[in-house]
Amino acid sequence: MEKPLKKDSIYKNDHITKVRKLLKGELGLLLILAVLIVTFMILSPYFFTSRNLLNITRQISITLIVAIGMTFVILTGEIDLSVGSLAALAGVAAAAAINATGSILIGIIAGLVMGFAMGAINGLLIVYGKVQSFIVTLAMLGIARGIALVWTGGKPISGLPISFGTMGAGYVGMVPVSTIIAAGVFLIAYYFMNRTKHGIYMRSIGANTEAAKLSAIPVKKYRIIAFLISGLLSGLGGILITSRLLSAQPTAAEGMELNVIAAVILGGASLSGGIGTILGTLLGAMVIGVIDNGMNLVGVSAFFQQIVKGIIILIAVMAKRGE
Amino acid sequence: MSDQKNDIGKTVLKLENIKKTFGGIQALKGVEFSLREGEVHALLGENGAGKSTLIKILTGVHKMDTGRILINDKAVEVDNPISARFKGIAAIYQELSLVESLNVAQNIYLGHEPVRNFFGAVDFKNILKKSLDYLQTFGIEINPNTLVQDLGMGEKRIVEIVKALSIDARILVLDEPTTGMSAAEIDTLFRIMDDMKKKSVNMIYITHHLEEVFRICDRASVFRDGENAGTFNISEVDSSTLVKAMLGKELKDEFTTRMGMAEPVEMLRVEGFRSERMSQPISFSLKRGEILGITGIIGAGKSELGLGLFGVDKKVEGQLYIKDVPVDIKTPIEAQNNAIAFIPEDRKELGLFLDLSVEHNITITNIDAVISKTLISKRKRAGMAQDTAERLKVKPNDIKMAAQNLSGGNQQKVVLGKWLSGNPEIIILDEPTRGIDVGAKSEIYKIIQNLADEGVSVIVLSAEFKEVNGICDRILVLRKGRIIEELTRENSSTEKILSAALGG
Numbered sequence: 001m002e003k004p005l006k007k008d009s010i011y012k013n014d015h016i017t018k019v020r021k022l023l024k025g026e027l028g029l030l031l032i033l034a035v036l037i038v039t040f041m042i043l044s045p046y047f048f049t050s051r052n053l054l055n056i057t058r059q060i061s062i063t064l065i066v067a068i069g070m071t072f073v074i075l076t077g078e079i080d081l082s083v084g085s086l087a088a089l090a091g092v093a094a095a096a097a098i099n100a101t102g103s104i105l106i107g108i109i110a111g112l113v114m115g116f117a118m119g120a121i122n123g124l125l126i127v128y129g130k131v132q133s134f135i136v137t138l139a140m141l142g143i144a145r146g147i148a149l150v151w152t153g154g155k156p157i158s159g160l161p162i163s164f165g166t167m168g169a170g171y172v173g174m175v176p177v178s179t180i181i182a183a184g185v186f187l188i189a190y191y192f193m194n195r196t197k198h199g200i201y202m203r204s205i206g207a208n209t210e211a212a213k214l215s216a217i218p219v220k221k222y223r224i225i226a227f228l229i230s231g232l233l234s235g236l237g238g239i240l241i242t243s244r245l246l247s248a249q250p251t252a253a254e255g256m257e258l259n260v261i262a263a264v265i266l267g268g269a270s271l272s273g274g275i276g277t278i279l280g281t282l283l284g285a286m287v288i289g290v291i292d293n294g295m296n297l298v299g300v301s302a303f304f305q306q307i308v309k310g311i312i313i314l315i316a317v318m319a320k321r322g323e
Numbered sequence: 324m325s326d327q328k329n330d331i332g333k334t335v336l337k338l339e340n341i342k343k344t345f346g347g348i349q350a351l352k353g354v355e356f357s358l359r360e361g362e363v364h365a366l367l368g369e370n371g372a373g374k375s376t377l378i379k380i381l382t383g384v385h386k387m388d389t390g391r392i393l394i395n396d397k398a399v400e401v402d403n404p405i406s407a408r409f410k411g412i413a414a415i416y417q418e419l420s421l422v423e424s425l426n427v428a429q430n431i432y433l434g435h436e437p438v439r440n441f442f443g444a445v446d447f448k449n450i451l452k453k454s455l456d457y458l459q460t461f462g463i464e465i466n467p468n469t470l471v472q473d474l475g476m477g478e479k480r481i482v483e484i485v486k487a488l489s490i491d492a493r494i495l496v497l498d499e500p501t502t503g504m505s506a507a508e509i510d511t512l513f514r515i516m517d518d519m520k521k522k523s524v525n526m527i528y529i530t531h532h533l534e535e536v537f538r539i540c541d542r543a544s545v546f547r548d549g550e551n552a553g554t555f556n557i558s559e560v561d562s563s564t565l566v567k568a569m570l571g572k573e574l575k576d577e578f579t580t581r582m583g584m585a586e587p588v589e590m591l592r593v594e595g596f597r598s599e600r601m602s603q604p605i606s607f608s609l610k611r612g613e614i615l616g617i618t619g620i621i622g623a624g625k626s627e628l629g630l631g632l633f634g635v636d637k638k639v640e641g642q643l644y645i646k647d648v649p650v651d652i653k654t655p656i657e658a659q660n661n662a663i664a665f666i667p668e669d670r671k672e673l674g675l676f677l678d679l680s681v682e683h684n685i686t687i688t689n690i691d692a693v694i695s696k697t698l699i700s701k702r703k704r705a706g707m708a709q710d711t712a713e714r715l716k717v718k719p720n721d722i723k724m725a726a727q728n729l730s731g732g733n734q735q736k737v738v739l740g741k742w743l744s745g746n747p748e749i750i751i752l753d754e755p756t757r758g759i760d761v762g763a764k765s766e767i768y769k770i771i772q773n774l775a776d777e778g779v780s781v782i783v784l785s786a787e788f789k790e791v792n793g794i795c796d797r798i799l800v801l802r803k804g805r806i807i808e809e810l811t812r813e814n815s816s817t818e819k820i821l822s823a824a825l826g827g
Contacts, residue, residue, distance in 0.1 A: 195698040197690040204687055207676040214635065214673055215688050215741065216659035274678055 029266065029283040032316050033290065040294035047297055050174070058176035060289030062087075062237045064282060065182050066256065067263040068189045069233030071281045072226045074264050075193075077206040077273025078133035080230045082122060082140035084256035087238030088249065089148040090115040094239045095157040095248030104164050111239040112232060118144055119231015123224035133227075141257070148250040158247035168244030178240050185233065190278045202226055206273025262313050263288055287316065332360025334396070335525050336381075336494055341390035343376055348760050350376045351387075352549040358494065363516060363526045365536045365557075368546030368569055369787065374529055377546075378496050381527075382414045383407040394494075413492035415483045417499050421471045428454035428467035431486045457485050461515045477508025484515065488524065495519070496527045501535060502622055513539050531620040533562045533825045547571050566821050570789075578768060578793035583776035585613035585796050589647065590780040591749055596641030598631025602804035604641055609749070614771060614781045616795030618788060619824050624804040625784040626668055629753045632782075633665040634658045645749075659688065661749075664742035668753040668784075670731070674738040677727040681717065682708035684726050684737050689745040711740040715770060732763020739770060750774065751782045756790060768794050788820045800824050 040047040066083050073080045094111030098104055118140065125136045170177040193199035201222050204212045213219050237256075242248045267284030269276025291312055295305045336358040343351040351373050358364050366374045379385040381392065383401040391398050394410060401407045407414075421430050429436075432450045439446045454467035463485070465478055474482065480500055487495055501509050516526060516539055528540055536543055537557060544554045545568040553568050588611040597604040601624055609615050617625055630636045632643070634652040643650050645661055652658045658665065667673035676684055685708045686693060693703040708722040715736040717729070726737055735755065742750065755771070756764045771794060775781050785791050791798055798815050800808035800823040808823035 191698060195701075197694065197699065200683065200687065200690060200699070203679065204676055204683070207679050208672075210673050211676055214633070214655055214665060214667055216655045217687070218656060274676070 026268070026277070026279055026283060028319065029268065029280065029287065029316070032319070033283060033287055036287065036290050036294065036312075040290065040298065044294070044297040047294055052293070052297070054174055054176060054179065056286075056289045056293045057179040057182070059293060060285045061176070061178040061182035062240050063256070063259055063263060063288065064285040065185050065233050065240070066230075066237040067260045067267075067281050067285050068185055068278060069230035070260050070264050071189075071267070071269060071276055071278060072193070072199075072202060072229045073133070074261075074269045074271060075206045075273060075276045076202050076223055076226045077209070077271075078126065078223065078226065079137065079261070079271070080122065080133065080227060081137040081257050082118070082144055083230060083234040083237075083260055084253040085141045085144035085148070086115050086118050086231055086234035087241060087253040087256060088251065089118065089144045089151075090235035090238035091242035091248040091252055092148045092151055092157060092238075092250055095160055095242055096151070098160055098164060099157065104161065107164070108167075108239055111242070112235045115231045115233070115235015115238065116228060117231070119228045119234070120224070122231065123227030126227065127220045127223050145250075145254075152248070152250045154250060156247045156249045160242070160246050160248075162246070164243055165246050166243070168240045168242070169246075178244070181236075181240070185236070186278065186282060193278050198222065198225065203274055206275075208274070259288060266313060266316055287312075332523075334358065335360050335394065337391075337393040337396070338377070338381070339391040339393065341377065341380060341392075342388045343380060343385060344388055345376075350549055351380075354390075354546075354549070354551050356544060356551055356554075358525050358527060359542075360525060361520050361523055362541040363520065363528050363539055365540040365543035366527060366529045366546060367533075367536065367543055367565060368552075369789075371787070372546035372569075373549040374546050375498070376549075378414060378498065378527070378529065381407070381494075382412055382496065408490055408492075411491060411493035412496070413487035413490065413494070414496035415480070415487060415498060415500060417502055419479055419483055421479055421483060421486075423472040424470065426468050426470050427458075427465055427474070427482050430471055430482060431457065431467070431489050433486070435490060453489075454485075457489060461485070461518055463511070463515070475505075475508070476503035477505060477511070480504065481508075481512065481515065484512075488519070492524065494525050494527070496529070498529045499531065499621075500528075501530070501532065509535075531622075531825065533565060536565070537562070545569050562825075563822075566818060566825070570817055570821065578765070579772065581614070581772050581775070581794075581796070583612060583772075585610040585775075586778070590645065592644040592647070593632070594642045594644070596631065596643060597639045598627065598636040599639055600627040600636050601631055601639075605804075605806060606641075607799055607806065609780045609782060611780055612775050612778045613797065614775045614783060614795045616783045616785065616791035616798040617801060618785055618791045618798060618820060619801035621786055623786075623801040623824065625786070625801060626753050627804075628801075629665060629667075629751045629782070629784050632658075632751060633663060635665075659745070662745075662747050663749045663751065664688075664745070664747035666735075666738050666742065666750070666752045666755060668757060670734055670738055670757075674741075675726045675734060678725055680723050681712060681726055681729070681737055682722040685711050685722070685740045685744055688741050692744070707744055708740075711744050712737075715740050715743070716766065730759075730763070732759040732766065735759055735763070735767060736770070739767075743774075747779065749780045749782070751784065753784045754787075755783060755785065756787065764790075788817045788824065792817045792820055802826055 046052055066087065070080055070083060090111040093114040094107040097110035098107030122137055122140055125131055126133045166177055168178055172180065201217050204217055205219055205222055209219060241252050263284035264276065264281050266287055267280030269280065291309050295308060300308065334357045338354060338356040341351050341354040354377055368374050376385065380387045383403045383406055392401055399410055401410065422433065428450045431454045436445045437449050438444060451467050458465055458467060463481055471479060471482065500512060504512065530536060540557050542554055542556055543565065545552045545565060547569060552571065589608055590611045591609040594606050595604040605628060617628065619625055631638065634654045634657055643652060650661055652661060671677060682705060686704050693699055693707055695703065705722060712720060712722055717733050717736045726734060729737065756767055771781055783791060783795060792815055796812050798810040798820060799806050800820055802824060810819060
């Protein structure tokens with residue numbers, strides 16, 4: 001019953017859809033990024049120097065790492081509001097472990113384990129406790145922050161060895177170490193999402209949970225794994241913050257979840273799940289990084305910056321919705 | 324069939340030459356229908372005969388392509404459900420539209436609550452009192468203060484009817500109202516319907532149960548292939564006349580004759596099996612390379628059986644044997660490990676990842692096969708998708724296309740392809756051709772027969788009796804969860820299946 005004419009027209013339409021899709025997705029974001037960069041180039045001569053551009057990559061590295069974890073969570077159709085608090089708690093755990101043992105390696109492991117464990121608690125409560133992720137991670141946002149504050153008595157843990165600062169503040173040549181770490185996380189996550197069954201299963205779950213179940217996908221396992229990844233990468237982010245400041249602040253990364261979710265959504269992910277890419281999240285984080293950095297250089301007041309950022313995010317997301 | 328034989332009143336509703344096309348498929352081909360004052364008029368017909376489409380046009384859910392609706396001899400426009408309500412047309416669908424967390428009275432008056440002031444404060448005392456009046460008029464013992472979630476299925480349906488009456492519906496459509504009702508509740512329903520008749524509420528009654536038609540209806544219109552194939556006075560006909568009218572003449576050409584046949588080797592044996600949503604335990608066996616049809620009207624328990632066998636619903640009792648080895652299947656993953664595949668009835672909700680590509684959909688159940696070392700090979704994955712898509716003739720031949728852009732028939736092929744790439748030994752198909760056009764249907768039949776010829780055992784769960792009769796080697800007819808008839812290819816006919824399924 002298929003007429004040849006119809007087939008042709010479907011193909012033609014498909015090319016147009018492909019271009020539209022690209023515009024809606026990564027290409028559109030690239031365009032926005034280009035516009036922002038050109039604008040700031042005109043407004044500030046210092047903006048487009050290699051030194052400043054590398055500086056931007058350092059500034060966005062932590063947001064990007066945590067946002068990559070969030071991408072997996074959002075891909076499965078869930079949300080993780082606890083990332084900022086988990087980062088702070090992991091930073092405190094890392095600092096405490098370093099001070100107790102004198103070993104930086106043990107400190108890093110302690111921070112990662114803390115993030116992983118809290119992510120596991122989130123995932124288990126959501127999947128087996130059958131509570132919505134919004135609620136579980138909102139509660140965890142308070143609980144983890146509270147533990148960090150109680151643990152430290154509200155005061156920063158300092159006196160960390162200078163060499164620990166390399167991770168967050170060091171450079172290899174001109175390239176910041178944290179940029180290199182973020183790039184590594186990006187590459188691993190990119191392959192994990194697109195070239196392993198794990199990523200493909202998580203996307204399926206977000207796209208249609210019932211169909212995923214009937215496709216013999218272990219749905220519960222992968223919903224938990226998404227929160228484990230988010231917890232682990234929040235932990236890594238917390239360690240980097242601690243390293244950069246050479247002290248663990250129990251109040252660090254407050255409100256981080258908003259920037260992180262904004263980066264993922266800017267990157268084209270859908271809050272209802274199934275749609276979203278690691279590359280998109282990278283571009284989303286870059287847009288936010290460029291806005292922050294550029295406005296600082298131009299000298300926009302910190303208060304005003306928030307308004308501008310909010311508006312730009314709204315416009316970017318709405319522009320992608322349209323054609 | 325004399326039209327003036329009874330002194331039942333004048334015609335209150337007349338539908339003239341109603342036509343409706345959905346994406347190239349003509350669902351209604353010029354339907355004529357009339358409803359008289361004070362009658363209960365049954366709509367009969369197989370699934371897809373056009374009953375629901377007609378009702379949806381009458382209630383403003385769908386827009387007709389051509390035709391006229393006359394109420395009391397005046398042509399009216401029914402553009403949407405709200406305008407239908409204003410014209411006194413109300414429908415009670417199979418899916419209930421009650422708000423579970425509100426009480427009976429609030430539900431009855433939902434959307435037309437009497438308000439006391441500018442701020443919209445609802446006059447609760449008033450609606451409680453009025454609801455109680457309504458319920459008592461019809462002799463229904465339901466406290467209007469009860470939350471709907473605390474009512475049984477039958478009571479909920481009755482509340483739904485009262486809700487329709489509270490807006491003074493003159494024309495009431497009841498779509499399979501006895502689904503899930505106990506015998507006592509059905510008695511109550513019929514008593515209410517008798518009462519309503521006396522209060523000149525005119526009813527259109529859709530059902531698959533012939534005995535109900537003979538109990539409560541005055542006339543019946545039989546739908547077949549988008550047309551009204553005849554209107555009968557119930558007092559003048561018997562059930563076999565109605566069954567014959569529903570079937571029309573049989574078309575054998577849709578189905579190609581099967582080349583191969585079942586091997587005398589048992590593949591699956593089901594002994595006293597019952598899952599949580601099944602009402603009765605069931606036993607049957609399935610041979611290697613056999614196409615077994617399990618049929619019955621909607622609600623007979625076909626889908627529940629399929630979901631139970633595939634490990635979606637929990638097993639309550641009984642035992643499954645695959646190649647004579649007892650197996651315990653608790654999840655779809657375990658079913659897949661036992662080489663069982665399941666193609667669900669609801670393609671869009673349960674079968675497909677609509678936003679994702681054909682490639683993603685086809686390879687998802689067998690992704691392990693395209694991993695080389697640790698990463699998925701893009702080339703192998705695309706190759707698997709391409710091979711399967713070509714084998715099933717998915718059109719257009721573009722594996723990167725999102726599944727939602729395919730036609731229904733091609734979507735169904737993709738769902739099939741999803742499982743075929745894993746080489747299953749048992750395939751359970753739930754309503755494999757629902758909502759797809761004739762051309763795609765015969766392609767699907769061909770695929771099913773080819774699979775069986777290759778030695779795959781196939782279970783077809785279907786309420787389309789012609790289809791079951793046309794493609795299956797053996798047929799089990801279910802009624803209220805029980806196997807009541809077993810037919811083989813040699814002795815089966817659509818008429819036998821239909822009679823057994825309807826119990827008429």
